Amino acid sequence: MSVAQLAGGRVAAVVRKAATRDPLVIAAVVVVVGVAVMAVFGQALAPYDPDAIYVGPVSAPPSLAYPFGTDDLGRDILSRVLAGTAPSVIGPVIVVVASSLLGAALGITAAWFGGAVDGIASRVIELIFAIPGLVLAVLAVAMFGKGLLAPTLALAIAYVPIVARLIRAGARQELGKPYMAALHIQGVGSAAICFRHLVPALLPALFAQTTIGFGYAMLDLAAISFLGLGAQPPASDWGVMIAGGQPALIAGAPEQSMFPALFVVLTVLAVNVLGARVTTWAERGER
Amino acid sequence: MSEVVLELDRVSIATPAPAGGSGRTLVHDCTLQVHAGEALGLVGESGSGKTLSTRAVAGLLPEGFTVGGTIRIDGDDVSLLPPARLREVRARRLGMVFQTPRAHLNPFRTIGDFMTEALVSVAGERADAAARRAIDLLDEVGVPDPSRRMRQRPGDLSGGLLQRVMIAATLAMDPRILLADEITTALDVTTQEEVMAVIADLRRHRELAMLFITHDLPLAGAVCDRVVVMNQGRTVETLPAGSMRAEARDAYTIRLLSASLPAAEAGAGTVASDAVAGVLAQVAPAPILRVDGLRKVFRVPAATGFGHDEFVAVDDVGFELPQGGSLGIVGESGSGKSTTARIVCGLETADAGTVTVKGEDWTRPARGARGRRRRARIAQMVFQDPYQSLDPRQTVRECLTEAVALHRPKASRPEVTARVDELLANVALDATLADRHPRALSGGQRQRVTIARSLAADPEILVLDEAVSALDVTTQVEVLTLLDGIRRSTGVALLMISHDLNTVRRLCDEVVVMRSGGIVEHGPIADVLDRPAADYTKMLLDSIPREGWVPRRRRPARTGALPSVATSATPVPRGGTP
Numbered sequence: 001m002s003v004a005q006l007a008g009g010r011v012a013a014v015v016r017k018a019a020t021r022d023p024l025v026i027a028a029v030v031v032v033v034g035v036a037v038m039a040v041f042g043q044a045l046a047p048y049d050p051d052a053i054y055v056g057p058v059s060a061p062p063s064l065a066y067p068f069g070t071d072d073l074g075r076d077i078l079s080r081v082l083a084g085t086a087p088s089v090i091g092p093v094i095v096v097v098a099s100s101l102l103g104a105a106l107g108i109t110a111a112w113f114g115g116a117v118d119g120i121a122s123r124v125i126e127l128i129f130a131i132p133g134l135v136l137a138v139l140a141v142a143m144f145g146k147g148l149l150a151p152t153l154a155l156a157i158a159y160v161p162i163v164a165r166l167i168r169a170g171a172r173q174e175l176g177k178p179y180m181a182a183l184h185i186q187g188v189g190s191a192a193i194c195f196r197h198l199v200p201a202l203l204p205a206l207f208a209q210t211t212i213g214f215g216y217a218m219l220d221l222a223a224i225s226f227l228g229l230g231a232q233p234p235a236s237d238w239g240v241m242i243a244g245g246q247p248a249l250i251a252g253a254p255e256q257s258m259f260p261a262l263f264v265v266l267t268v269l270a271v272n273v274l275g276a277r278v279t280t281w282a283e284r285g286e287r
Numbered sequence: 288m289s290e291v292v293l294e295l296d297r298v299s300i301a302t303p304a305p306a307g308g309s310g311r312t313l314v315h316d317c318t319l320q321v322h323a324g325e326a327l328g329l330v331g332e333s334g335s336g337k338t339l340s341t342r343a344v345a346g347l348l349p350e351g352f353t354v355g356g357t358i359r360i361d362g363d364d365v366s367l368l369p370p371a372r373l374r375e376v377r378a379r380r381l382g383m384v385f386q387t388p389r390a391h392l393n394p395f396r397t398i399g400d401f402m403t404e405a406l407v408s409v410a411g412e413r414a415d416a417a418a419r420r421a422i423d424l425l426d427e428v429g430v431p432d433p434s435r436r437m438r439q440r441p442g443d444l445s446g447g448l449l450q451r452v453m454i455a456a457t458l459a460m461d462p463r464i465l466l467a468d469e470i471t472t473a474l475d476v477t478t479q480e481e482v483m484a485v486i487a488d489l490r491r492h493r494e495l496a497m498l499f500i501t502h503d504l505p506l507a508g509a510v511c512d513r514v515v516v517m518n519q520g521r522t523v524e525t526l527p528a529g530s531m532r533a534e535a536r537d538a539y540t541i542r543l544l545s546a547s548l549p550a551a552e553a554g555a556g557t558v559a560s561d562a563v564a565g566v567l568a569q570v571a572p573a574p575i576l577r578v579d580g581l582r583k584v585f586r587v588p589a590a591t592g593f594g595h596d597e598f599v600a601v602d603d604v605g606f607e608l609p610q611g612g613s614l615g616i617v618g619e620s621g622s623g624k625s626t627t628a629r630i631v632c633g634l635e636t637a638d639a640g641t642v643t644v645k646g647e648d649w650t651r652p653a654r655g656a657r658g659r660r661r662r663a664r665i666a667q668m669v670f671q672d673p674y675q676s677l678d679p680r681q682t683v684r685e686c687l688t689e690a691v692a693l694h695r696p697k698a699s700r701p702e703v704t705a706r707v708d709e710l711l712a713n714v715a716l717d718a719t720l721a722d723r724h725p726r727a728l729s730g731g732q733r734q735r736v737t738i739a740r741s742l743a744a745d746p747e748i749l750v751l752d753e754a755v756s757a758l759d760v761t762t763q764v765e766v767l768t769l770l771d772g773i774r775r776s777t778g779v780a781l782l783m784i785s786h787d788l789n790t791v792r793r794l795c796d797e798v799v800v801m802r803s804g805g806i807v808e809h810g811p812i813a814d815v816l817d818r819p820a821a822d823y824t825k826m827l828l829d830s831i832p833r834e835g836w837v838p839r840r841r842r843p844a845r846t847g848a849l850p851s852v853a854t855s856a857t858p859v860p861r862g863g864t865p
């Protein structure tokens with residue numbers, strides 16, 4: 001789903017509005033694009049080998065040679081933050097994309113067929129809802145071993161009910177409107193009604209939920225890595241780095257935890273801001 | 288001349304100014320005076336600025352709107368009063384009632400909570416005293432069994448009753464002037480008459496002045512002393528209500544007056560009958576649509592809160608629609624007329640009875656898209672709310688292209704485009720509007736789009752479910768004329784559902800009068816409307832506002848939101864769900 005589609009094809013107008021009125025959105029776009037570039041080219045941009053130890057002094061504060069300082073093994077923190085972008089960002093993206101697709105499919109199915117199908121789908125949704133995402137992720141690690149794959153898939157499942165409920169409610173409301181009855185009488189095929197009319201109506205809400213979910217997934221995955229259950233040292237995942245910087249934090253060298261944490265916070269904030277604004281524009285455009 | 292309780296002097300209202308620009312001025316010059324005890328009608332089409340002006344008086348303009356000119360309430364210039372004092376003046380001297388009472392009441396709180404809130408928090412009364420007074424007020428506006436109503440929630444009451452509750456609530460502060468904004472527009476004619484009768488009583492007993500906002504000129508003429516006509520943000524003239532027709536000078540007023548023909552005159556204007564009668568004589572008498580013994584029962588939550596009751600929406604309804612003919616179904620809300628139309632179009636499943644179209648059984652809704660498409664080429668439907676019946680994300684052209692491509696799958700791209708242009712021309716819609724979204728169209732333009740869409744399938748039957756009820760009077764006339772023209776040129780048969788007898792009279796040859804799910808009267812339009820046999824039809828006709836009309840309370844108010852619940856001993860066939 002693209003921003004262009006959401007705003008009803010009026011991208012130029014939306015961009016112009018953003019530029020004149022909304023510096024926050026511009027900042028958010030800059031951050032998101034920046035993080036995306038870091039995720040793709042991070043390794044190449046890194047001034048040093050992110051895993052090489054003693055490239056500089058141990059636990060050095062930021063300087064021209066080491067802009068974010070170095071950690072307790074003398075690794076360059078900037079290089080590690082850059083290299084860590086991809087693993088830190090791809091996990092949450094997989095979580096939200098998978099949970100949005102599954103959740104939307106489940107929610108639309110429930111609303112469309114109603115009756116017994118709705119009943120069964122809703123019970124399944126409630127069942128998954130009862131299990132907290134982090135617990136499911138930890139359980140998955142216990143069953144399938146440490147690493148990012150198991151918790152990512154576990155979180156994707158745990159996020160399904162949130163999306164499914166939202167989409168089910170939205171779809172039921174939309175299906176009750178007279179234009180749906182008009183399409184039905186016209187003889188428009190069910191697939192066309194669903195994908196050409198119903199799904200576009202639900203996209204703004206889905207997009208908003210996806211961006212919020214991205215933030216939560218990123219924090220959850222960082223927490224799992226922080227707990228030592230996700231990405232394993234010496235990998236340069238942001239969550240691992242925050243965890244690894246703890247002793248240095250007490251020793252008076254906050255850079256090790258601070259910089260990766262800063263990027264986690266910035267990314268989550270930027271994606272949330274963008275999601276909220278785009279949804280608002282799309283909804284305003286419909287009225 | 289008596290004291291002026293509300294005065295607007297050259298009031299202008301503008302939208303919020305964007306950075307570095309100035310706002311759009313929506314009201315240019317609204318000047319009017321309401322004297323003590325007087326009822327002043329403020330009439331105009333939607334967009335004329337009448338609601339905006341009223342909201343300026345009540346301080347309910349949206350954020351950032353600016354007001355020029357002077358508004359005086361009881362002689363106090365509102366722009367000079369300190370905010371706290373202004374709130375006090377508005378709370379104690381103004382009462383405001385809106386079009387949609389249901390939207391202004393919290394569905395989770397009881398009527399009692401709502402009624403006593405202002406008394407307790409503004410007037411500082413004790414809860415028990417406030418409750419007693421609330422019951423008195425409900426009684427005064429003719430709400431039956433007020434102490435029971437106090438414990439009920441908005442969902443338990445009908446629209447007419449809720450509107451009375453809103454009126455009773457505004458009376459709590461004993462206001463000097465009532466601002467009534469389209470308060471009966473959402474109600475059907477008989478309920479409208481009851482609400483207007485309540486207001487007439489109140490005004491007599493309390494010497495209450497009223498600013499009555501409506502787009503319905505005959506109604507304003509009937510219930511007000513003077514009428515101010517507003518057009519494009521300007522008050523164009525003020526007329527004594529009794530002699531509007533004789534004294535109207537402004538071209539716009541004259542247009543409004545001619546748009547709202549009184550019932551007696553409209554008889555001569557049955558545009559359809561003569562021309563079509565000739566056509567009818569030639570075609571075979573076989574009806575294109577035949578409905579027989581139709582019955583539909585909905586399950587509704589029981590009054591006791593346990594289990595469910597059965598509500599008979601349609602009961603033994605039968606009629607025939609001749610090929611190229613036009614049949615109107617009239618009745619109040621809850622009479623089952625819309626349910627009948629929805630069954631014909633396959634949106635509901637009947638519990639008993641048959642629907643036969645061109646000799647084919649249509650009682651069960653079509654299964655699958657192909658079946659629906661085949662039926663779509665025979666019967667199409669136009670709904671009441673044009674905005675809700677269009678996909679807000681599609682432009683007019685996208686919407687029509689979809690419909691045309693659906694029914695002409697073999698047509699090439701240019702052929703489809705040509706057909707879309709033809710449809711636009713058929714409904715007299717400017718081609719420059721084709722790339723707009725529904726939100727950028729007026730109500731009348733939107734309804735033209737839905738009509739064009741329904742014509743894309745070249746149907747033989749057009750079902751119009753209150754298709755003009757949501758439109759302004761002048762737009763109503765335009766759309767009705769358009770439909771009549773379409774009927775003449777294409778020979779499509781019309782099944783018109785409406786609560787408004789005048790619109791049915793304009794288009795239909797025959798009429799069926801429905802009440803509580805059953806047919807009360809059925810016959811040629813002139814017979815039924817000019818020489819009604821059933822008392823119910825007479826009452827419907829009597830409740831249409833016209834010159835010299837005095838609203839009367841005709842019957843004890845309904846005791847619930849639903850007119851009747853099945854109590855018959857006959858077994859009810861099980862069928863679809865509501």
